[in-house]
Amino acid sequence: MLEVAQNLGLGFSVALSPAVLFYAFIGCVIGTLVGVLPGVGPLAGISLLLPATFGMDATRAIVMLAGIYYGAMYGGSTTSILMRIPGEAASVMTCIDGYAMARKGRAGAALAIAAVGSYVAGTASVVGLMVMAPPLAQWALRFGPPEQLALLLLGLLVLAYMSSGSMLKALAMAALGLLLGTVGIDQMTGYMRHAYGVVELGDGLGVVPVAVGLFGVAEILATAGAPTPPAVIRPRLSELLPSRQEWRDSAWPIGRGSVLGFLIGILPGSAHIIASFVSYAVEKRLSRRPQDFGHGAVAGVAGPESANNAATSGAFVPMLALGVPSGPIPAVMLAALMVHGVAPGPLLIHNQPALFWGFIASMYVGNVMLLILNLPLVGLFVNILRVPYPYLYPAILVFSILGVYAVNASVVDVWIMLVMGVLGYVLRKLDFETAPIVLGVVLAPLIELSLRQSLAMSDGRYSIFLEHRIAAALLAFGLALVLLNLYTFVRRGLDWRARLALAGKGDSS
Amino acid sequence: MMQRLAPLVVLALAAAIAPATAQEAYPNRPITMVVPFPPGGVADLTARPVAAAMEKVLKNPVGVVNKQGAAGAVGMQSVAVAKPDGYTLLLALSSISIIPEADKLFNRPPAFTVDQFAPIALISADPTILVVPADKPWKTAKDFIDDARKRPGQISYSSSGIYGTLHMAMELLSQAAGIKLRHVPHAGAGPALTAILGGHVDALASGPAVVLPHIKAGKLRALAGWGDQRIAALPDVPTFKELGYPEAEFYIWAGVFAPKATPEPVLARLRATVREAVNDPEFKAAMDKLETPVTFKQGDEFQRFFEADARRLAEGVRRVGRVETR
Numbered sequence: 001m002l003e004v005a006q007n008l009g010l011g012f013s014v015a016l017s018p019a020v021l022f023y024a025f026i027g028c029v030i031g032t033l034v035g036v037l038p039g040v041g042p043l044a045g046i047s048l049l050l051p052a053t054f055g056m057d058a059t060r061a062i063v064m065l066a067g068i069y070y071g072a073m074y075g076g077s078t079t080s081i082l083m084r085i086p087g088e089a090a091s092v093m094t095c096i097d098g099y100a101m102a103r104k105g106r107a108g109a110a111l112a113i114a115a116v117g118s119y120v121a122g123t124a125s126v127v128g129l130m131v132m133a134p135p136l137a138q139w140a141l142r143f144g145p146p147e148q149l150a151l152l153l154l155g156l157l158v159l160a161y162m163s164s165g166s167m168l169k170a171l172a173m174a175a176l177g178l179l180l181g182t183v184g185i186d187q188m189t190g191y192m193r194h195a196y197g198v199v200e201l202g203d204g205l206g207v208v209p210v211a212v213g214l215f216g217v218a219e220i221l222a223t224a225g226a227p228t229p230p231a232v233i234r235p236r237l238s239e240l241l242p243s244r245q246e247w248r249d250s251a252w253p254i255g256r257g258s259v260l261g262f263l264i265g266i267l268p269g270s271a272h273i274i275a276s277f278v279s280y281a282v283e284k285r286l287s288r289r290p291q292d293f294g295h296g297a298v299a300g301v302a303g304p305e306s307a308n309n310a311a312t313s314g315a316f317v318p319m320l321a322l323g324v325p326s327g328p329i330p331a332v333m334l335a336a337l338m339v340h341g342v343a344p345g346p347l348l349i350h351n352q353p354a355l356f357w358g359f360i361a362s363m364y365v366g367n368v369m370l371l372i373l374n375l376p377l378v379g380l381f382v383n384i385l386r387v388p389y390p391y392l393y394p395a396i397l398v399f400s401i402l403g404v405y406a407v408n409a410s411v412v413d414v415w416i417m418l419v420m421g422v423l424g425y426v427l428r429k430l431d432f433e434t435a436p437i438v439l440g441v442v443l444a445p446l447i448e449l450s451l452r453q454s455l456a457m458s459d460g461r462y463s464i465f466l467e468h469r470i471a472a473a474l475l476a477f478g479l480a481l482v483l484l485n486l487y488t489f490v491r492r493g494l495d496w497r498a499r500l501a502l503a504g505k506g507d508s509s
Numbered sequence: 510m511m512q513r514l515a516p517l518v519v520l521a522l523a524a525a526i527a528p529a530t531a532q533e534a535y536p537n538r539p540i541t542m543v544v545p546f547p548p549g550g551v552a553d554l555t556a557r558p559v560a561a562a563m564e565k566v567l568k569n570p571v572g573v574v575n576k577q578g579a580a581g582a583v584g585m586q587s588v589a590v591a592k593p594d595g596y597t598l599l600l601a602l603s604s605i606s607i608i609p610e611a612d613k614l615f616n617r618p619p620a621f622t623v624d625q626f627a628p629i630a631l632i633s634a635d636p637t638i639l640v641v642p643a644d645k646p647w648k649t650a651k652d653f654i655d656d657a658r659k660r661p662g663q664i665s666y667s668s669s670g671i672y673g674t675l676h677m678a679m680e681l682l683s684q685a686a687g688i689k690l691r692h693v694p695h696a697g698a699g700p701a702l703t704a705i706l707g708g709h710v711d712a713l714a715s716g717p718a719v720v721l722p723h724i725k726a727g728k729l730r731a732l733a734g735w736g737d738q739r740i741a742a743l744p745d746v747p748t749f750k751e752l753g754y755p756e757a758e759f760y761i762w763a764g765v766f767a768p769k770a771t772p773e774p775v776l777a778r779l780r781a782t783v784r785e786a787v788n789d790p791e792f793k794a795a796m797d798k799l800e801t802p803v804t805f806k807q808g809d810e811f812q813r814f815f816e817a818d819a820r821r822l823a824e825g826v827r828r829v830g831r832v833e834t835r
């Protein structure tokens with residue numbers, strides 16, 4: 001423990017030096033902006049700024065890039081809550097209850113809870129990163145394709161808890177999402193699937209254009225098509241802060257979201273978006289009033305927003321401790337280190353203590369900065385709601401198109417977003433929820449790849465899922481969940497016809 | 510601000526409407542270097558110092574644009590059909606020769622063909638090396654190959670993706686040594702490395718820079734290299750050529766290309782520029798930090814290298830064939 005304290009002292013001496021402090025601040029500001037702008041996410045932001053870091057020293061570069069990464073998680077909630085447009089992909093779940101809160105005049109409270117939740121999760125997970133990085137990284141490496149598949153299947157079960165309306169409709173949307181997720185080059189054989197000669201579809205449908213289309217564009221279309229424009233909400237200053245009850249309702253979700261997000265973030269290959277999905281489902285499952293979810297439950301904002309922030313620190317664990325990327329963003333950051341001649345690998349912590357501990361300390365500092373930066377912004381951002389819709393929505397549409405285009409400089413992505421927007425509009429009119437589609441698009445390629453990789457590893461024997469103990473345990477857990485639900489289902493509702501009729505009306509699950 | 514920009518705007522407009530004069534004074538406006546891969550990858554990290562050094566010689570900005578997608582096909586295709594005026598260049602990796610062959614294999618219209626490009630210069634050619642987890646019994650490449658002969662299809666390896674560079678390297682070795690390995694494709698070189706570090710596969714062909722830290726840390730063991738010569742950083746690791754498998758030769762190389770129809774004077778100017786750029790001390794320092802040795806070739810020499818490499822890879826892709834489901 002003494003050693004950690006000493007190292008942390010070294011870290012803070014680096015992190016609090018004016019130059020490093022300055023770059024951490026710049027990173028946090030850019031991250032918040034990148035998060036607020038729809039379409040542009042942390043990956044695009046970091047990629048665009050990577051060349052700018054080539055002239056800096058390695059510590060400053062990595063501190064700034066990390067600031068963009070976790071800063072984006074703070075900013076991402078803003079447009080989700082105010083306008084139902086995910087600022088970046090991991091904020092999709094915040095759109096549901098955050099926006100519902102905003103419609104009830106609780107936008108300020110939702111934003112404040114999101115910021116505080118992000119702060120708590122960010123700080124707590126840095127502690128995890130600091131104390132447990134090397135052993136956790138070794139543990140994460142044991143998650144190979146079979147373990148990953150088991151975890152993802154468990155994630156699919158999450159779907160059952162995501163919908164506030166009809167289960168049947170939610171499953172139909174999930175199936176649609178899974179089908180959309182099969183577009184692109186088949187990773188195992190090289191076949192192009194459903195690409196119709198469009199080379200750009202080779203990588204499949206990106207999460208960002210799909211999410212911005214289904215949520216943002218669809219919302220704009222729905223508002224434009226409404227017979228009477230929705231009333232402009234004028235937030236009062238006294239309503240900006242969360243009430244005592246709202247704080248109480250978010251305390252546990254923030255705690256659980258932090259732990260869940262951190263653990264999921266560590267695993268190679270899984271994204272923060274999955275962390276926020278899982279957190280949402282867990283909160284809904286544990287809530288005493290699950291019927292509130294979808295209609296402005298504060299836990300539905302607090303949990304996912306904390307989870308996606310904690311996942312960023314989790315993603316740094318394998319990157320710093322072992323030099324392996326757990327996703328595309330850590331991969332870019334590893335490249336930033338290599339450009340400076342710092343070889344990322346298992347010896348990094350040992351060879352570059354100033355860099356490692358400076359980085360850790362800068363994350364404590366950065367999270368404080370972001371909280372100070374974001375809380376006053378709440379008062380500013382809610383005023384966006386005062387802008388009349390005829391001015392606000394066209395502007396948002398322009399920003400969405402620019403943002404989605406900027407990520408890959410791809411017009412095809414813009415078309416995907418627009419098509420998804422129309423699809424989302426039609427589905428909303430038919431009373432379908434679109435979040436399961438996004439989950440399907442995220443999970444389908446991962447599930448397929450990990451299943452087929454597992455079978456390639458075992459030469460086609462399915463017994464590999466039983467031989468790998470972690471995978472077998474996860475699958476058994478999933479099976480138990482299903483059986484448990486079946487049991488209550490059978491015991492409770494023998495009259496399934498009545499239940500189905502209720503489900504069809506959309507007020508039971 | 511606007512007033513200061515005005516002359517620039519006029520210049521840009523003049524350049525746009527007067528292509529005839531633009532050709533004489535090449536270059537007189539910013540040049541775009543397309544990198545068909547995401548930022549932070551080998552191609553991107555090579556392109557940026559090259560572009561910076563070329564900028565100094567050409568006295569015109571050379572901007573790097575990442576146009577990723579479909580394993581590089583999107584960006585390569587965009588340059589193949591770009592206006593051949595020398596203002597759109599491509600920094601490509603070995604996969605430029607593989608993608609059209611894979612398209613052929615599946616009878617689909619190719620995204621582009623190799624002869625749509627005029628090679629300008631080779632910047633680097635890093636041989637892949639064969640690594641295995643340090644706790645595996647194979648101490649030498651001979652142990653590995655002998656064991657693979659005994660147990661065909663039992664030893665597994667990860668790759669950056671089917672028909673990807675890391676897959677082709679292993680495939681060339683398998684063909685040269687007459688062995689059969691079990692292929693577990695991953696979505697990129699990063700996940701492929703994670704897989705071997707986690708012990709989920711038995712072997713990996715990788716660029717040296719990425720695995721060197723793990724070799725030094727005692728997690729991985731290098732058995733042999735695919736190069737013509739041994740790697741400077743690993744002088745004790747033999748090449749497959751020394752071991753009697755000359756066909757197992759493979760490099761992850763990076764080269765600069767222009768669209769085929771680019772006029773000869775412009776190509777000549779570009780060749781001279783890159784020749785000067787690779788001798789730039791800042792460029793050399795940047796490549797040193799990446800632990801990527803510069804292998805400069807141009808003209809006939811690059812053409813011969815490029816063709817020999819493309820032939821080997823085309824043969825490799827054909828021998829792999831389509832993966833049919835059982």
